[in-house]
Amino acid sequence: AHLDRIAEVDGEIHAFLHVAADAALEQASAIDAKRAAGERLGPLAGVPVAHKDVFTTKDMPTTAGSKILEGYRPPYDATITARLREAGLVILGKTNLDEFAMGSSTENSAYGTTHNPWDLGRIPGGSSGGSSAAVASYQAPLSTGTDTGGSIRQPAAVTGIVGMKPTYGGSSRYGVIAFASSLDTPGPFARNVLDAALLHEAFSGHDVMDTTSIHSEVPPVVEAARRGDVSGLRVGVVKEFGGEGYQAGVLARFQDSVELLESLGAKVVEVSCPSFTYALPAYYLIAPSECSSNLARFDGMRYGLRVGDDGTHSAEEVMALTRAAGFGAEVKRRIMLGTYALSSGYYDAYYGSAQKVRTLIARDFEAAFHQVDVLISPTTPTTAFPIGERADDPMAMYLADLCTIPANLAGNAAISVPCGLADEDGLPVGLQIMAPVLGDDRCYRVAAALEK
Numbered sequence: 467a468h469l470d471r472i473a474e475v476d477g478e479i480h481a482f483l484h485v486a487a488d489a490a491l492e493q494a495s496a497i498d499a500k501r502a503a504g505e506r507l508g509p510l511a512g513v514p515v516a517h518k519d520v521f522t523t524k525d526m527p528t529t530a531g532s533k534i535l536e537g538y539r540p541p542y543d544a545t546i547t548a549r550l551r552e553a554g555l556v557i558l559g560k561t562n563l564d565e566f567a568m569g570s571s572t573e574n575s576a577y578g579t580t581h582n583p584w585d586l587g588r589i590p591g592g593s594s595g596g597s598s599a600a601v602a603s604y605q606a607p608l609s610t611g612t613d614t615g616g617s618i619r620q621p622a623a624v625t626g627i628v629g630m631k632p633t634y635g636g637s638s639r640y641g642v643i644a645f646a647s648s649l650d651t652p653g654p655f656a657r658n659v660l661d662a663a664l665l666h667e668a669f670s671g672h673d674v675m676d677t678t679s680i681h682s683e684v685p686p687v688v689e690a691a692r693r694g695d696v697s698g699l700r701v702g703v704v705k706e707f708g709g710e711g712y713q714a715g716v717l718a719r720f721q722d723s724v725e726l727l728e729s730l731g732a733k734v735v736e737v738s739c740p741s742f743t744y745a746l747p748a749y750y751l752i753a754p755s756e757c758s759s760n761l762a763r764f765d766g767m768r769y770g771l772r773v774g775d776d777g778t779h780s781a782e783e784v785m786a787l788t789r790a791a792g793f794g795a796e797v798k799r800r801i802m803l804g805t806y807a808l809s810s811g812y813y814d815a816y817y818g819s820a821q822k823v824r825t826l827i828a829r830d831f832e833a834a835f836h837q838v839d840v841l842i843s844p845t846t847p848t849t850a851f852p853i854g855e856r857a858d859d860p861m862a863m864y865l866a867d868l869c870t871i872p873a874n875l876a877g878n879a880a881i882s883v884p885c886g887l888a889d890e891d892g893l894p895v896g897l898q899i900m901a902p903v904l905g906d907d908r909c910y911r912v913a914a915a916l917e918k
C-alpha cells in the first residue's frame with residue numbers, strides 16, 4: 467500500500483531519491499513467513515520506514531543529497547540502518563535532504579527540492595525534508611532523520627508531524643555521513659508520539675562503533691509515550707523565544723498549548739535563558755568549522771565523483787576540479803566559513819568564542835532544569851515558507867533554526883509536536899519540548915499528554 471502511495475504522489479512531492487520496491491516487498495514477505503511460522507517478532511516488524519539518504523545502506527545508493535556522492539554504494543550499513551533491519555522494519559527507500567544536511571528547506575539538495583504536502587509551493591523544512599514530507603503525505607508511517615541544528619524538529623513542525631532529537635550520543639552516528647560531529651544526532655519522525663517513541667527505542671542505545679555513543683540505558687520513551695500525563699509537572703516557557711520576528715499564528719497556537727498544559731495540571735512558569743540569544747551565531751561558527759574538517763575526505767579519490775582524471779591534470783588539480791563541480795553553493799560557503807574560523811590568528815576570536823557560548827548555553831539549561839522539568843517554545847518562528855523565498859538569503863534561511871539550536875549545542879533531548887494550524891495561512895505549527903540530557907522520556911511524556 468505504501469509503495470502504491472509513493473507511485474501515486476511522489477511525482478509531485480519528491481520525498482524519495484531512491485525507492486527500493488523489490489527489496490521492500492521481499493523483506494515484507496520474509497517477515498510474513500516468519501510470523502506464519504510462529505516466530506516472535508518485535509513491535510515494528512513489517513512496518514515500512516523511509517530512511518534519510520545520509521545513512522549508509524549497503525544495498526542502496528547513498529548520496530547525502532550531493533553530486534559528489536552520485537553513484538556511491540557504501541560497502542556497509544550504518545548502525546541505525548542495521549538496527550532498522552534487525553527490528554524487522556522494511557526500508558522503502560532513501561529520502562531527500564539538503565546537501566550534507568546543510569539547510570532548512572531541502573532546496574540545497576543536488577537532486578531537486580522536496581515539496582510540502584500541505585502546499586506544494588512551500589518547503590517541507592530541512593535538512594530532513596524528504597523524511598518529513600514522506601510521513602506527512604502518508605508515503606511512510608515512519609522515517610529517520612538527523613538533527614544537527616534542528617533538522618528533525620523544524621521539518622516536523624512545518625509538515626505537522628512528530629519529530630524527535632534524542633540526547634546527543636543516544637543514537638549512533640556510525641555510518642551517518644558526517645556534517646558536524648559534535649552535534650549530529652539521528653532521530654525518528656512519525657505521525658503520532660507513540661510511533662515516534664517505538665522507532666526511537668528500536669534504533670537507540672550504545673554502539674561500540676561510535677566513540678561518542680553514551681553507555682547509559684535508553685530512557686523509557688515508549689513507556690512515557692503510553693503514560694502521557696503532565697499533572698504536577700513544572701513547565702518553563704523560554705522567555706527569549708517569542709515576540710518580534712515570530713508569526714502571530716505561531717504565537718497564538720503556542721499560547722493555546724500553554725493553556726492546555728495548565729488545564730491538564732502542569733504548572734507553567736516563565737524561565738529566562740539569556741545565552742540562548744547567542745546560540746544561532748555560535749552554531750554557525752561551530753557547525754561550519756566541523757564541516758570544513760569532515761568534508762575534507764571528499765577529494766575525488768575515495769568516493770563518488772571524479773573530475774579531470776584524463777591524464778592532463780595533477781592529483782591536486784583533480785581534487786580541486788572534483789570539489790568545484792561536486793559541492794553546491796551552500797556547502798562551499800560553509801567550508802570557507804569554517805576554514806576561516808579555524809585558521810590561526812582567528813581561531814580564538816571565532817571558534818574559541820563560540821565554544822564558550824556553548825558552555826553558557828549548557829549552563830542556562832542546567833539552571834533552568836533546577837526550576838522546571840521541561841522547557842517549551844515554538845519549534846520555528848514561522849510556518850513553512852514559499853519555495854525560493856529564502857534560497858538566496860542565507861541569513862533568512864538560518865533564522866528557521868533560532869529555537870532549535872540551543873538543544874543541539876548543549877546535547878539535550880528535544881521534540882517537536884503539532885499544536886494546530888496558524889490562522890493566517892492554515893499551515894501546521896510545532897511546539898518544542900526540551901528536556902535535560904537523557905531526559906528523552908520527559909519529552910515523550912509531555913508530548914503524549916498534549917496529543918490526547
Ligand code: GLN
Pocket residue numbers: 567568569570592593612613614615616617618645753867
Ligand atoms: N538548518 C541547519 C543548518 O543548515 C541545521 C541542519 C541540520 O540540523 N542538519 O545547518
